[in-house]
Amino acid sequence: METVILVVHLIVALALIGVVLLQRSEGGALGIGGGGGGGGNLFTARGVGNALTRTTAYLAVAFFCTSIALTVIATQRTGGGSVIDTVTPPAATGEPAAPAEGAGDSSVLPKLPPAQPQVPVSP
Template sequence: MEQVLLVVHLLIALGLIGVILLQRSEGGALGIGGGGGGSGNLFSARGVGNALTRTTAYLAVGFFITSIALTVLATRGGSNSVIDSLTPPAATGGQQAPADGSGNAPLPNLAPAPAAPAQPQVPVNP
């Protein structure tokens, strides 16, 4: 179901791109409906503009609906995260869990604490 909806979503997106590119620009130099909208045409220049505008609106609504449907399907399908499929590493010797059962083991002291310097590190003028 999700794959079918994804294919429909992609087709709507491609159709939306195509319809937007066919529309007349603000400058009037590009697009369909050049010349005078004579009576021999199937659509006049105004009719083509209205049809493309309506088609754009319908495709935009379809795009939003399929986007929302894909989001709902993805969230209801359960967690398919890679992180959820990982198993925690097994505890190796040395560290044991505390007896209180909290699961928070103390961090080991890896390096000794540095001794306080006897003299200042930065030279001081007397």
């Protein structure tokens, strides 16, 4: 069932991309489907625009429906909840956290001793 919906989802996505690319652009130079239609003047320019707009709307609804269906199926398969809910917290060692060496320091990084300069010594 999930595979069928996924295949339909991919086909709808590719069709949606194609239909959007066929529409006439606002600039007028990028649209392939503008200028009287490519189907032997079957539609007028307005008819082609209306058909492409309706087709885009139907494909968008189908895309959202298949997206929601895939989400519901994935949620039921994993037992519901979020991925964050499945993360286990780190195990406590039983020792209280030691305060930082600096009294007013709010850094979470460990304090390191000052680095000693290392000078190369020739033999």
